[in-house]
């Protein structure tokens with residue numbers, strides 16, 4: 209019970225960067241996921257910040273077998289269930305609540321919840337969660353803060369997200385308690401809007417070579 213680490217860990221360790229995507233047009237989802245997978249980033253996080261998100265998740269799940277589609281910005285149990293129903297293979301939340309823990313408990317679609325403070329991490333550990341998002345990474349204290357967490361929480365593995373860029377991703381990935389980072393830079397809004405898939409594949413290739 210608790211977190212489905214067996215399902216989540218391979219996704220997190222499979223690539224150094226998980227693209228965080230804000231998609232306005234679900235019609236762009238399939239070529240976007242293909243472009244990222246072609247560059248070596250099969251796992252993607254589609255944030256529930258737009259109306260198009262659930263349709264985008266559904267389209268990628270059914271049409272892009274080489275991708276591993278995840279959902280992001282899931283704030284409650286209802287949204288977790290909607291992501292699962294749409295075909296998400298993992299679900300990411302910026303924080304963690306008892307309601308989300310209950311919804312995801314023992315489920316085959318793993319939850320990656322966000323934590324920052326020691327007390328939040330301890331509460332997550334009590335629920336059986338060892339793989340956590342660290343959000344908002346840059347604003348919360350960045351590399352130095354995460355490094356300090358490694359001593360008391362040596363078994364916890366993080367995916368820092370928020371303010372991560374090609375310039376600092378390597379510093380995060382060098383930490384022993386970081387397995388991957390999340391970032392929006394691999395799928396710039398204007399490139400998605402104009403359908404510049406070659407640029408996105410090139411950015412994905414660079415990101416896949418980090419760490």
Ligand SMILES: O=C(O)C(=O)C[C@H](O)[C@H](O)COP(=O)(O)O
Pocket residue numbers: 228255257280281282301302343369370371372390391392393
């Ligand atoms: O919506 C969520 O649940 C998020 O995860 C927010 C993300 O962390 C940022 O959108 C990514 O941050 P940047 O890479 O700095 O653009």
